[in-house]
Amino acid sequence: MEEIKKTESKSWYNKWYKILFAIPIIIMVLSLIYLGIFYSKHNDFMYRDVSLSGGTTITLNGNVDSAEFESSLKQNFPDVAFRKLTDLRTGEPIALMVESSSAPEELKPAVEKILGYNLTSDNSSVEFTGATLSQGFYKQLIYALIASFILMSIVIFVMFRTFVPSAAVIFAAFGDIVMALAAVDYLGIKLSAAGIAAFLMLIGYSVDTDILLTTRALKKKQGTLNERIYGAFKTGILMTGTALAAVIPVLFLMGSLPDSFKQIFLILALGLFADILNTWLTNAGIIKWYCDKKGID
Amino acid sequence: MVKLTIRIWILIIILVLSLLVIKPNFESGLIIKSVDSNSTAFEAGLRSGQVIKSIDSQEIKSMEDFSKALAQFPTKEKTKLIITTKEATYTLFTNETPKITVGQIPSTNLKFGLDIAGGSRALIKPEGELSTPELNDLIAVTTERLNVYGLTDIIIRPTSDLSGNTYMLIEIAGANPSELEELVAKQGKFEAKIGNETVFVGGKKDIASVCRNDASCSGIESCYAVQGGELCRFRFVVHLSEDAAKRHADITSKLGVNTTEEGRYLDQKLDLYLDDKLVDSLFISEELKGRVTTQIQIQGSGTGASREDAFNAAQKSMQKLQTVLITGSLPYKLEIAKLDTISPSLGKEFTTNILVLALVVFAAVSIVLFVKYRKIKITSAVILTMFSEAFITLGIAALIKWNLDAPSIAGIIAGMGTGVNDQIVIIDESVSTDLSSLKERIKRAFFIIVGAFFTIIAAMLPLFWAGAGLLRGFALTTIISVSVGILVTRPAFADILKKIQQS
Numbered sequence: 111m112e113e114i115k116k117t118e119s120k121s122w123y124n125k126w127y128k129i130l131f132a133i134p135i136i137i138m139v140l141s142l143i144y145l146g147i148f149y150s151k152h153n154d155f156m157y158r159d160v161s162l163s164g165g166t167t168i169t170l171n172g173n174v175d176s177a178e179f180e181s182s183l184k185q186n187f188p189d190v191a192f193r194k195l196t197d198l199r200t201g202e203p204i205a206l207m208v209e210s211s212s213a214p215e216e217l218k219p220a221v222e223k224i225l226g227y228n229l230t231s232d233n234s235s236v237e238f239t240g241a242t243l244s245q246g247f248y249k250q251l252i253y254a255l256i257a258s259f260i261l262m263s264i265v266i267f268v269m270f271r272t273f274v275p276s277a278a279v280i281f282a283a284f285g286d287i288v289m290a291l292a293a294v295d296y297l298g299i300k301l302s303a304a305g306i307a308a309f310l311m312l313i314g315y316s317v318d319t320d321i322l323l324t325t326r327a328l329k330k331k332q333g334t335l336n337e338r339i340y341g342a343f344k345t346g347i348l349m350t351g352t353a354l355a356a357v358i359p360v361l362f363l364m365g366s367l368p369d370s371f372k373q374i375f376l377i378l379a380l381g382l383f384a385d386i387l388n389t390w391l392t393n394a395g396i397i398k399w400y401c402d403k404k405g406i407d
Numbered sequence: 408m409v410k411l412t413i414r415i416w417i418l419i420i421i422l423v424l425s426l427l428v429i430k431p432n433f434e435s436g437l438i439i440k441s442v443d444s445n446s447t448a449f450e451a452g453l454r455s456g457q458v459i460k461s462i463d464s465q466e467i468k469s470m471e472d473f474s475k476a477l478a479q480f481p482t483k484e485k486t487k488l489i490i491t492t493k494e495a496t497y498t499l500f501t502n503e504t505p506k507i508t509v510g511q512i513p514s515t516n517l518k519f520g521l522d523i524a525g526g527s528r529a530l531i532k533p534e535g536e537l538s539t540p541e542l543n544d545l546i547a548v549t550t551e552r553l554n555v556y557g558l559t560d561i562i563i564r565p566t567s568d569l570s571g572n573t574y575m576l577i578e579i580a581g582a583n584p585s586e587l588e589e590l591v592a593k594q595g596k597f598e599a600k601i602g603n604e605t606v607f608v609g610g611k612k613d614i615a616s617v618c619r620n621d622a623s624c625s626g627i628e629s630c631y632a633v634q635g636g637e638l639c640r641f642r643f644v645v646h647l648s649e650d651a652a653k654r655h656a657d658i659t660s661k662l663g664v665n666t667t668e669e670g671r672y673l674d675q676k677l678d679l680y681l682d683d684k685l686v687d688s689l690f691i692s693e694e695l696k697g698r699v700t701t702q703i704q705i706q707g708s709g710t711g712a713s714r715e716d717a718f719n720a721a722q723k724s725m726q727k728l729q730t731v732l733i734t735g736s737l738p739y740k741l742e743i744a745k746l747d748t749i750s751p752s753l754g755k756e757f758t759t760n761i762l763v764l765a766l767v768v769f770a771a772v773s774i775v776l777f778v779k780y781r782k783i784k785i786t787s788a789v790i791l792t793m794f795s796e797a798f799i800t801l802g803i804a805a806l807i808k809w810n811l812d813a814p815s816i817a818g819i820i821a822g823m824g825t826g827v828n829d830q831i832v833i834i835d836e837s838v839s840t841d842l843s844s845l846k847e848r849i850k851r852a853f854f855i856i857v858g859a860f861f862t863i864i865a866a867m868l869p870l871f872w873a874g875a876g877l878l879r880g881f882a883l884t885t886i887i888s889v890s891v892g893i894l895v896t897r898p899a900f901a902d903i904l905k906k907i908q909q910s
Contacts, residue, residue, distance in 0.1 A: 171752055195753070198760045205753055214746070231525070231583030235749040243530065243744035247873075250569045254869035261865035269858045304814050307870055307878045311821055311885065314866030318828050321858040329851060345835040348779055349828040355771040356824050359764065366760045368522055368813035374881075378821065 131395030141292035159300040164241030165211035196365035278396035282388040289384035304370035308377035319346040418899035425802025443506035520812025525751025534740040595731035610735020613651040639721035660697030815880035822888025
């Protein structure tokens, strides 16, 4: 019985892997098109928060009556944006974040006037990033992202020393970034410096399963290729599964965590989802095709 | 008794060392952070660093206890207040709140970043390019200025970014001085002029000493109502250097004398400028004309809606003036590139939430692994290793006195994630049914693990330089955590797994 099932699944994969391969490719192309349209609209690949575009964030502690406050502040600062932080257990608002591209000297008095009290370090936090610095930051983080990708690629090439399998790993990592970024843009998330740092981590993190797959497929001697890929899949999906199990709770606690935390974990979660597709459909497809061509079984 | 391998012993020893470095502290009470040197509390003998145990025999455990114990102030009559510290008991007679600041005793040697502990951070960009010695000069003057102002728990260091811009990074943990912006970004050029001639400027060349924290020669002189509020005047004495005193004599000798109702004064005033803005104009009494005098009284004022506001404003501007007189002006024009003042109260909430989160992560990972392997021993070995990794990383952070900010902690959690991944690879290789030897299978597992290790290091490395190093913590904790994993916990885990399978 077992044997028959195995042979069936084997032939099933032989027949379908090229079709399966097409799924992530289509999603990747759609993501790239989406990013292209996004770029032509916003002249940038992402929305940036004030730490990367310049401006002020004021965090007001406590439960601020937001509706009235927001509408009166909007009259003077049209670009102002608000976010609420909530208590983990009760769900009560614990703070209100006010973001604007204006300088603190302008924003702070306006906020004080509406609230009717002075802002001190006991009742609020003020963060300001100058426009030149944030531009510089942004540029450098993008360079860092590219450098990170190149360094990762070098490590992969040194490890496997063959072009197609290495390129497959790198291509899968590229797919993770593109899909995660498209999702972040689609969700309308304004990225902070920590958010871009999360993409760097995604580069390093997501290739784990690709390395596993490639090693098992090329370096292991026992079993057929399909069995080896399936074995790697069982291990790899558990890896990604536990990682997601660790990351997903964070998404439910979003309102109660520091902003940098939220961004890092949200991006890792999106990237890991994308990684399931890119490793087990894209990368596995390329490896399968490569081994068939080379006569590795 | 199971015999432990050397790798497991190494793990245990490093865990114990980490515990010693982190050094949890369970002492109760509040630690004194500062004592105003002009206060009765100071006279009574209270000093910073002492641990308050009780006030008027009420036990002090929290900030709430502290403010409750002092809620009676200000009182009309002077009352007796008994403050017991760990070492001794102090008795003060006072009618106002003792001028001390207190804080919780740090419960561990771990230091938390601004986004969690609260505090201020400024990234200052000098105009034009500075050489390293020039930047060090700037840092020395700024450090002195902040120290003179009364801030001691500060970190100031030069930092630069990939485009070659240099910055001065200032971090003040747990405090948000309201004058920070002025202290660090204004040049603080003090000039005392008569007419167009400069008599003296701030700094060591002209100023021999400045009287402060001594009520006999420095303090608030008087307060009175003015239009729209209150005004308080301060005064303090400075001692000029001989050169400056001679200059004063030369300039005043040329002046005439005016007779007013209040007395006879020279016909020009001594104008005090701070950053080219007139702070105050002082009459010069007749007897100072042409005299080499080294002692000069500086005056100024502060205003506010209430008397208290005016008093505080006057005190602040006096402190600022004293600071720039002592330290002199900063040698360069500066621009604030980033200024964050983070309230400590929100950070507390975050800390609890992050701890809850860590527990949820542990639970979620345990459940997934248990569902998959159905073996308590394997699951607990993974969880224990995961915990060890995070704990050792925290130990290293405490050892190098790293300020753990939110991204650093995220890095530790992500590092734990890669750790679990690696352990799954080891488990699956070791239980795999294929025919190659266990040694060969473990070797293959380590090939994957080492590959994953180098890719994550390669990916995080650029963050050490990008963005003036503000995200260095994220990269650092991730790298420490995966390195601890590959050097310490992973080898130990492989051995533990072998033991489990043998038994």
